[in-house]
């Protein structure tokens with residue numbers, strides 16, 4: 001069970017001319033006991049099909065099929081030229097999460113309202129502090145230890161709920177444009193690995209002849225609470241494995257390069273495991289299966305990780321990342337957002353930005369900036 005921490009106090013925030021405020025990202029400031037984090041429980045799910053269309057069902061859920069050989073020799077290069085690529089130029093914002101919210105109004109109603117027979121009445125609010133994607137929370141949690149990727153998050157308060165939406169940074173766009181053929185091929189390998197170890201039915205046969213299409217996805221939507229912040233967020237799930245004990249039978253699949261030198265092993269623990277841990281922990285996923293590949297994209301071994309045990313694997317590295325720091329930082333960022341963004345207006349955006357070596361900054365963009373992300377069909381929902 002989670003540990004109830006003393007009421008965390010907010011580190012000093014500085015008011016800047018121009019209305020922007022900052023929050024420190026220094027690890028030392030967040031090295032306090034783990035804050036209360038309620039075990040995430042699944043409240044819903046949805047699928048995205050081969051054309052990225054939303055479906056309020058499990059049609060894209062995959063089932064884990066354990067390989068029979070200890071060296072499976074999966075060739076992740078297979079099928080690269082016939083892959084079907086998700087169009088990354090189409091911005092998805094929070095749209096599929098909002099679609100899910102609209103189809104699950106009753107999950108946001110107070111018990112007292114549900115008891116009333118006139119549940120046809122609109123709801124005033126979602127009775128939830130934050131709605132976002134899991135990936136955004138992963139990114140926030142890992143920030144105290146991040147030294148490469150900057151980020152940019154738009155915040156809008158609407159009907160009492162803070163909606164958070166990540167935008168691509170200039171640096172990320174440049175990196176994407178400069179991506180070599182080799183790098184692009186390697187970013188396909190993770191998807192191909194998923195195909196080798198999953199099927200569309202339990203005990204089915206993986207079909208590795210079909211082109212890989214990364215439009216397809218299955219998302220789990222969870223409810224949780226971090227200290228005083230209630231959260232509803234969705235995240236992609238790679239598959240289900242009925243042999244996993246407990247009520248969450250989802251698993252996360254990963255690939256990584258086979259490690260030889262001690263240095264590689266340390267970098268893996270310092271920079272990769274933190275992300276694997278944060279991503280899975282947030283959805284309550286207890287098991288991660290990693291395929292270790294060589295430079296030619298051949299997977300030679302599989303390794304299972306218990307999400308819960310990952311933090312202990314950093315013991316032998318100098319100055320390791322700490323899960324309590326990640327969660328205290330996330331808790332403080334959410335509190336900082338609540339303090340800074342007070343105007344309830346769907347056309348108003350505050351931009352939260354961070355880049356390596358800097359403090360986190362929150363700037364008010366006012367109304368009708370290019371970052372407005374809540375669509376009119378959500379604002380004018382008949383459920384309100």
Ligand code: A3P
Nearest residue numbers: 186187188189190191193236238253254255256
């Ligand atoms: P790996 O996980 O093996 O790296 P996820 O692991 O989150 O389920 O994502 C599945 C795959 O999508 C990844 O496989 C990787 O190939 C690709 N992918 C995910 N995030 C990416 C990113 N930021 N840039 C490039 N590729 C990414």
Ligand code: MG
Nearest residue numbers: 236237238253
């Ligand atoms: Mg995935």
Ligand code: MG
Nearest residue numbers: 238252253254
């Ligand atoms: Mg994965």
